Amino acid sequence: GGSNTIRKGLLPEKKVVYVCSADFLSECDRIAKVPFRASITHAVIEAYGLLSRMSVVPPKPATFEEICHFHSTDYIECLQRLCQDDDPDKYDEEAEEFGLGYDCPADEGVYDSASWAAGGTLTAAEQLVSGQCSVAINWAGGWHHAKRDSAAGFCYINDIVLGILKLRTKYDRVLYVDIDLHHGDGVEDAFCATSKVMTVSFHKYSPGFFPGTGNLSDTGIGKGAGYTVNVPLNEGCQDENFYRVFEKVMDIVKIKFDPEAVVCQCGADGLAGDPMDSFNLTTLSLAKCVQYLLTWNIPLLLLGGGGYHIPNTARCWTHITSVVTGTKLSSDIPEHRYFTLYGPDYDLMISPGNRADTNTPSHIKNVIAQISDRPDLFV
Ligand SMILES: CN(c1ccc(C(=O)NO)cc1)S(=O)(=O)c1ccc(-c2ccccn2)s1
Numbered sequence: 001g002g003s004n005t006i007r008k009g010l011l012p013e014k015k016v017v018y019v020c021s022a023d024f025l026s027e028c029d030r031i032a033k034v035p036f037r038a039s040i041t042h043a044v045i046e047a048y049g050l051l052s053r054m055s056v057v058p059p060k061p062a063t064f065e066e067i068c069h070f071h072s073t074d075y076i077e078c079l080q081r082l083c084q085d086d087d088p089d090k091y092d093e094e095a096e097e098f099g100l101g102y103d104c105p106a107d108e109g110v111y112d113s114a115s116w117a118a119g120g121t122l123t124a125a126e127q128l129v130s131g132q133c134s135v136a137i138n139w140a141g142g143w144h145h146a147k148r149d150s151a152a153g154f155c156y157i158n159d160i161v162l163g164i165l166k167l168r169t170k171y172d173r174v175l176y177v178d179i180d181l182h183h184g185d186g187v188e189d190a191f192c193a194t195s196k197v198m199t200v201s202f203h204k205y206s207p208g209f210f211p212g213t214g215n216l217s218d219t220g221i222g223k224g225a226g227y228t229v230n231v232p233l234n235e236g237c238q239d240e241n242f243y244r245v246f247e248k249v250m251d252i253v254k255i256k257f258d259p260e261a262v263v264c265q266c267g268a269d270g271l272a273g274d275p276m277d278s279f280n281l282t283t284l285s286l287a288k289c290v291q292y293l294l295t296w297n298i299p300l301l302l303l304g305g306g307g308y309h310i311p312n313t314a315r316c317w318t319h320i321t322s323v324v325t326g327t328k329l330s331s332d333i334p335e336h337r338y339f340t341l342y343g344p345d346y347d348l349m350i351s352p353g354n355r356a357d358t359n360t361p362s363h364i365k366n367v368i369a370q371i372s373d374r375p376d377l378f379v
């Protein structure tokens with residue numbers, strides 16, 4: 001593997017920007033639900049020699065002003081205040097109003113790590129807008145549940161919305177695709193009333209499963225009617241069904257919306273072995289989804305998201321980075337600082353678990369039919 005890999009007949013070389021720096025990694029390592037995931041992922045990408053196939057660009061943390069291009073100043077001021085307060089009883093009524101508390105604690109450092117992750121996404125989007133590259137990657141971004149004035153689902157600052165707003169300064173129609181296990185509700189809410197940004201989310205949808213939104217009938221409002229697409233899937237989804245529905249839906253989206261740029265949240269919590277224990281995917285289908293988007297030859301922003309089995313998440317985003325850089329990798333993970341996390345096989349690939357895929361052929365057919373036959377879509 002690595003930089004001496006022979007490239008045979010792969011797609012023409014795409015310039016890839018990879019947002020990273022030592023400060024960026026140490027700040028993003030502090031994201032509470034995924035401790036050290038930023039450094040662990042970076043270490044495998046580096047061990048495979050993939051850094052030499054990309055242009056590494058150091059980000060700055062997003063400023064208060066940049067963050068408030070989407071979020072309300074009241075919410076962000078409250079977030080900053082609470083993160084600086086070490087009183088355990090600091091969660092007053094205002095905190096609750098802004099979603100800060102049990103599920104989304106405003107602990108010391110939360111504002112800093114969230115603003116660095118958002119800065120990474122803004123830097124990546126700026127690289128695409130300035131034409132420096134055709135693909136830009138921020139594996140520490142992808143916090144899709146954060147709302148304009150509240151934290152939600154471990155997400156505090158919605159870096160994805162900020163990145164899309166940055167892309168919209170140059171591109172008229174921007175597509176958002178979300179392949180995380182969970183519905184990308186924060187991004188959908190931000191753009192549900194506009195026809196300039198289409199959001200397409202593939203996720204587990206079942207009673208009581210977080211966040212509970214994202215049904216087929218959720219299609220956008222006002223000028224945005226028809227520009228929200230939701231693909232609800234059931235327990236145990238495996239690669240074959242996932243990619244089949246992805247490809248069919250995206251074929252329609254491409255024809256009808258004809259995007260000028262695309263943002264893909266590559267949350268890896270749908271992988272077999274994830275503590276969320278819901279889907280049964282391997283990195284093959286998630287990487288195939290990105291490979292599919294590459295064939296469109298339009299600017300592509302790739303972001304992380306969920307992914308709580310940290311070695312498998314690192315495997316997934318390394319696999320996707322190799323696809324984007326057109327680099328074939330050996331399946332033997334090279335020796336590196338976190339090598340022991342990958343035992344006992346030390347293999348880049350993961351195997352599906354033996355849970356059944358409860359998405360019947362008729363469910364898959366019905367979901368695709370309801371989307372392709374929708375009169376209101378993209379009118
Ligand atoms: C707040 N929740 C979220 C929110 C967002 C995500 C996510 O990854 N979104 O992309 C996951 C869980 S939640 O209520 O479903 C859970 C909290 C803790 C959960 C958990 C913790 C350990 C193992 C399994 N599940 S799920």
Ligand SMILES: [Zn+2]
Nearest residue numbers: 180182269306
């Ligand atoms: Zn998720």
